[in-house]
Amino acid sequence: MFVAHGFRCAAIAVMLITLPCTLIAEDKFPLGDDLRLLESDTQSQEYAALLAQMNGPDLDAEWRRVETRDSAATFAKQQGGLEKVKADPALQAAYERRAKIREDYLNLIRGVYAQRKQTAPFDKGQVAMAAGTVRGSEVPALDLAIVLPSPGAEKQWPRFRGPTGQGIAVGDASTQWPTTWSDTENIAWKATLPGDGNSSPVIWNDRIFLTTAGAAGSQRSLHALDTKNGAIVWTYELPEHAIEPDVRDKNGFASATPVTDGERVITYFGSGGLICCDMQGKLLWKYDTSNFNSLWGSGASPLLYENLVILVHDQNRGASLAVALDKVTGERVWSIERPKAMGWSTPTIVRMKERDELLYAGGEMLTAYEPRTGKQLWSLAGPTKEVVPTIVIGERLIYSASGRQGPTLAVRPGGSGDVSETHLAWTAVRGGPHVPSPVLFDNKLFVVNDFGIATCVDALTGEFVWQERIRDKFSASGVLLGDTIYFPSETGVTYLIRASGKYELVGKNSLPDPILASPAAINGRIYMRSGRVLYAIEQPQ
Structure with missing residues (x-):
């Protein structure tokens, strides 16, 4: 019984040592809400059907969601740069997950444009503004x-x-x-x-x-x-x-x-x-x-x-x-x-x-x-x-x-x-x-x-x-x-x-x-x- 218990502990130890970096990254570096929704949307047939129904202006606005607050580029910057990210397996896994969500989402949007026999705006050089909040001036506020x-x-x-x-x-x-x-x-x-x-x-x-x-x-x-x-x-x-x-x-x-x-x-x-x-x-x-x-x-x-x-x-x-x-x-x-x-x-x-x-x-x-x-x-x-x-x-x-x-x-x-x-x-x-x-x-x-x-x-x-x-x-x-x-x-x-x-x-x-x-x-x-x-x-x- 002691031997069996020892084998079990050893097995658990091996599992912990070999736990995929992606799981560690998910726990340590969870996705922001907007990026999490983007990932969910790329996997949703309902969302794909919604995209197909969108008119031109709505679709043009929708693809810009790809620039989330927690994008791969933003994540790398927050972690001290791409070199530092690549040197840490957990950071790299978190970065790659974010990059994959981006690519999957753009491919989904690209497919909708292709069905309309159109080229996606981002494939013609258009760039979406990064999401987030921009602070303005500090003029004293008034009671309204x-x-x-x-x-x-x-x-x-x-x-x-x-x-x-x-x-x-x-x-x-x-x-x-x-x-x-x-x-x-x-x-x-x-x-x-x-x-x-x-x-x-x-x-x-x-x-x-x-x-x-x-x-x-x-x-x-x-x-x-x-x-x-x-x-x-x-x-x-x-x-x-x-x-x-x-x-x-x-x-x-x-x-x-x-x-x-x-x-x-x-x-x-x-x-x-x-x-x-x-x-x-x-x-x-x-x-x-x-x-x-x-x-x-x-x-x-x-x-x-x-x-x-x-x-x-x-x-x-x-x-x-x-x-x-x-x-x-x-x-x-x-x-x-x-x-x-x-x-x-x-x-x-x-x-x-x-x-x-x-x-x-x-x-x-x-x-x-x-x-x-x-x-x-x-x-x-x-x-x-x-x-x-x-x-x-x-x-x-x-x-x-x-x-x-x-x-x-x-x-x-x-x-x-x-x-x-x-x-x-x-x-x-x-x-x-x-x-x-x-x-x-x-x-x-x-x-x-x-x-x-x-x-x-x-x-x-x-x-x-x-x-x-x-x-x-x-x-x-x-x-x-x-x-x-x-x-x-x-x-x-x-x-x-x-x-x-x-x-x-x-x-x-x-x-x-x-x-x-x-x-x-x-x-x-x-x-x-x-x-x-x-x-x-x-x-x-």
Whole structure:
């Protein structure tokens, strides 16, 4: 027995001595989250199918993920250089693993381009910028506040992404939010809508407002529904008008979210104009935007500020639109010229001690205007040429994310002129979403991008906290309920992720329809809208 035990110990000793360096390297030099996801993607048939579905701009952005924070080149530099790495078997194994992931990923991308009879950009000399966070200037930060659209708005869901425009649920510490649901479970009611659309529902007291459109942009309508049962209370149908060209199916003709102050509801229909109805559905005024002409269609939502309704919507064919109207009369108060660009971001307003600033990201520029006059205050270069996400406002910084796989910028407002060199606090080089907007909680910025990469960064420093893959696609922006963010997907699954410094998926709930509209969450009820169905989701009390 002693001899057998001795042989066993000897065998274990031999195993330890001959343990492959790759296993030692995996334990001692684990992959960073973004490189780990890259390795997983190279081995995934689901990811290969996703690549095959990507359009040209998305694929061009996707291959740049190869330059991770933990790439072979970065690893070698961090370890003291390639010669030192090659002299240590464990270091060399870790380096070679990283190099192999890179080559496997590029081969995967290369194959997709080959199927399209194209040469991959990296085989034509294009180089991706290294991932990571670039620190900016140290200008003293200001205390920031969010401007609500009207008195009493804090108790309502009056605009895109709620009263603050930040995707934060309306409730208190005692509010019980639903954590499980299906097509038949925890559904207070569901309403079939008389048309398609991706506009989010907005709520004021017992009324829900949203928009729909018929086939090819016909019969565009604003509806008011009853919160008790989802019944349509009234409909304002837009008169016949010229239909804008080249509207993408995924975007549709009813994507802009209405805004209300409890006395009127205002919404934007692209070439159908900006319209204002009273709370009973009577048309009060209409502002003509019949010359709207931009690839993929309209989508930016109007914003209320004091006595103004403000609409900013860049166009790459027609003249970009930036206008403020008297919300009572519809008379134009100011309008400004903006360069032609493709953009669907909804503006927001930040308040500092000395002034308010209207913030808008688009056309490769983040710009601040004086909201009462439209006068430009400052600008900062950095966003990509197509911006959809809304700007997020923190206690000291504002955050602008843009895709495709573009940067996330942390900026100190309050400047004058070109502040690109003076007011940029940090830049996260890659990973920005094309459509979904980020959520800020506890000084952490959370986002799930269009192709399912969930990321958390430190909002104060821009440092990477965690990253995980959700094998789904996303267009809707997440909403924060308590300490959990609800991210609806294009397959109808909503992913519940804990808003913390560690990735934790706490639930998944399915509905039978794709969800592209951002949800509303108020007083314990979630309103989730698919193209033609509105769901009221509620936990039984």
